[in-house]
Amino acid sequence: MRDAERHDDQELEAGRLLFSRPCTFMLGAAQLSQLPDSDLPEVCFAGRSNVGKSSLINALTGTQSLARTSNTPGRTQELNFFNLAERILICDLPGYGYAQAPKERVKRWTMLVKDYLRGRPNLRRVLLLIDSRHGVKDNDHEIMDMLDEAAVNFQVILTKMDKLKVSEAETIIGKTQTALAKHVAAHPEILTTSSEKGLGLAEVRAAVTSLALPLS
């Protein structure tokens, strides 16, 4: 076995182990003052409404209802925090780009998220979900610009890959790579997932685990 392959296997195994530990809901923060005070490293999941964010978080952690869908009333504008085995915090950002969102709500989202991105020294990476059927939209570019500005590293996860044929998958991966080339904060590796079929979950777990405190 080549060294790189062995290295990958170790990362996948570390991811499997960490995500077999308990992941617990901490709190929902509607304003900056409510963010959890913690020294743990943090990752954040972001994406347009309906991108499949709750499904992915639930699939990763092996729970049915840890993350609620962005359509759940009341939870929509909150940043939800989860603690994964005291090794890393996971933040679930409210979905953006909802077609009927009133301007005031969009403004509030943007302010809250900008403040969050600037004010979290332990934020290691944003995992930015893109629906593989739709590709990178204008409001995805806007958040990528915000991440560039805040110098927060981000990595794209293409979701719902089970909906695409192999040739379509190759095309969207290529187009996404081209879009990312314009963003200085972009991680070069694109992850691909299907929560429905369980594809790519091990790789996302490994990516999160590479940013977490080691299991002792």
Ligand code: GDP
């Ligand atoms: P959120 O608004 O980003 O939290 O999105 P949800 O997780 O609630 O998913 C939105 C819709 O997409 C739901 O109808 C899900 O069943 C569907 N969905 C989510 N993930 C997948 C997937 O991997 N494959 C397919 N085919 N559908 C998915």
